[in-house]
Amino acid sequence: MGPARTALHTALAARLGHAVPVVPVGATDAAATLGDRGAPDPWAADRPGARVHLTASAVLIGPWGGDGTAPACGHCLAMRWQRLRSRSERDALETGGPDGPRPAGVWPLFTDHAYDAVAALCRALLDGPGAEPPATTAADRALPQVTRLDLTTLQVRTYPLLADPLCPGCAPPPAPAGPRPLFLAPRPKPDPDGYRLRPASSYPVPEEALANPVCGVLGGGTWTDVTSPTTAPVAGSVFVRGYAGLNDVTWSGQENAFSTSRTLAFLEGLERYAGTHRRGRATPVTGSFDELRADALDPAVCGFYDPRTYRDDPLVDPFDPDRAIPWEWGWSLRDDRPVLVPSRLVYYSAGLAADNFVFECSNGCAIGGGLEEAVLGGLLELVERDAFLNAWYGGARLTEIDLATVGGRATPAMAERAALQGYDVHVLDNRIDLAVPVVTALAVRRDGGPGTLSFAAAASLDPRAAVEGALSEVLTYIPHLSRQTEERRGELEAMADDFGLVRHLKDHAQLYGLPRMAEHARTYLRPLAVRPFGEVYRDWEATGRPRTGDLRDDLRAVIGELARAGHDVIAVDQTTPEQERMGLSTVATLVPGLLPIDFGWNRQRAPLMPRLRTALRRGGHRATDLAGDEIRMVPHPFP
Secondary structure, three states: OHHHHHHHHHHHHHHHOOOOOEEEOOOOOOOHHHOOOOOOOOOOOOOOOOOEEEOOOEEEEEEEOOOOOOOOOHHHHHHHHHHOOOHHHHHHHHHOOOOOOOOOOOOOOOOHHHHHHHHHHHHHHHHOOOOOOOOOOHHHHOOOEEEEEEOOOOOEEEEEOOOOOOOOOOOOOOOOOOOOOOOOOOOEOOOOOOOOOOOHHHOOOOHHHHEOOOOOOOEOOOEEOOOOOOOEEEEEEEEEEEOOEEEEEEEEEEEOOHHHHHHHHHHHHHHHHHHHOOOOOOOOEEEOHHHHOOOEOOHHHHOOOOHHHHHHOOOOOOOOOOOOEEEEEEEEOOOOEEEEEEHHHOOOOOOOHHHOOOOOOOOOEEEEOOHHHHHHHHHHHHHHHHHHHHHHHHOOOOEEEEHHHOOOOHHHHHHHHHHHOOEEEEEEEOOOOOOOOEEEEEEEEOOOOOOOEEEEEEEOOOHHHHHHHHHHHHHHHHHHHHHHHHHOHHHHHHHHHOHHHOOOHHHHHHHOOOHHHHHHHHHHHOOOEEEEHHHHOHHHHHHHOOOOOEHHHHHHHHHHHHHHOOOOOEEEEOOOHHHHHHOOEEEEEEOOOOOOOOOOHHHOOHHHOHHHHHHHHHOOOOOOOOOHHHOOOOOOOOO
8 A cells, every 4th residue: 555655646746746645545444543443543644634545446535625514524534434344344444453454465556547537636626616516415515525536447426525523633522521401392393293393305414425335424325125015115234333343234214105215214324323322522421330329320220131141141241330331411301300321221332341231222212303303202112112022021912903994095005015915914002001002013924934924013192103104114024024034944943942042133023934933922813802993092092192283292291101100211312413414313212111122032131120010910901910920931023
């Protein structure tokens, strides 16, 4: 890399008549300043101001252009570029030891016409007024741009660049120390029966900056499954470094139109981006629970694993109240006071060896057009997963909703699409002891073949939206379940014999593609009753559902329902600088004591928690508390 960099620097100086700094990208860890990992970056001082960057196969020119409202530097570019590399390349750069990766030869190889092309681009983009960005949306055109010259084909492509909030030079100033009160403001809704302040498509989301192969915030691109016979899926993914290595984080939208799915996919990607690591202005508080207990949430209330897990799993250790760990300031919406929450429960890909007492996931994280909208979405997700787990582990028989009585056009259309794939779909009222509508959808393959069962769930203050949401989710999975079951048949059969082999998120849902696993779901296949939609939700629609037209009242209704059940409601602001620019907010919500969703049979907290024993009785599903030997100790099928 050194000789190629020197040669390019010399060639540009000769052609342009002045020196142009050139820095390599991909030869060392551009994010080495963020922690003790990899080799030191020898170009760290030059990287922020550099506008010509050399990779193994291309020259990147920029940042250039933009309207000045969101400046970004060369260090931002290098960090964004590095996060899009393959697993092996990232591991080599970020964990390859003090000397970093070693080149296999002299690279890249330049020709005179390649030097000429780089010089021509520098003149056009850096020395003059600049070119017009090719991006199609105003949100993307307003950003600084990066132009990539492919050294093999001389193909030129330009992409928008969002500043990286972890960049040492472009990071926003830290927030003042201490908690920030979270005030719930009035939020008049355009539709009294809706729960979004604005259409998802109305936010200035720079989609090209979020997904492109050079500096995409959320990944190198998106893929659209035009062959899907049930929904219109759009998805993307990126590797995120967590405490257990690099994880493939996927984000997606599954609606009935590709344009809607694409918008929702980007919003989910932004939510995951905020929830995997701290990227905002907040600074964690470090201390032990014993030191901070006056202000701190006791993590035991959120659940721990079985002692055998801590004994046998090398990635987790028991919680130690005397050990210093990082904490985040949250706000109790029930008690209107600040609360310290373990960082491990807020940022689910971050973590230290000191706080590895649990593996958390995105449960309860949500994005919205304001804190109120985001908090409502997060709480509904927590209620949904809690209800699903109570019914599953508690072996509850639920009431099925007659799909023919739901009304609207979406439900019968989705049922017909499932039928064309050989599945019957059922929806069940999954409320346990909370009044908020929760629906579980179950798709059953008619002939009992591989891909036998598929589950999904949704919660909403609008019960029809909950039905449609659960159906949309389950329809996304069924076209692929038979193939996935056959491809992994041997693995899945082994899991059915030994639940300890269920270790990953995908294992839970795919296990129920096996026909033999249907016996464990017999309570869902034999519902308590089948009732009309209007009858199931008559009381909720008459007296439970708020009708004020203010989203704050909807949120307060959910908070009140949880508080009456004995639970605190905590929100932690995860909003990143990029999201602030788009008018979006992201939060992590926590309701200590609700059953948390976990993946991996050895890492299940729900079967050990007090709520599992009492919730079914409180909700009128049984006369007594659940005894230990009555728990359905079978991996849940939640996807």
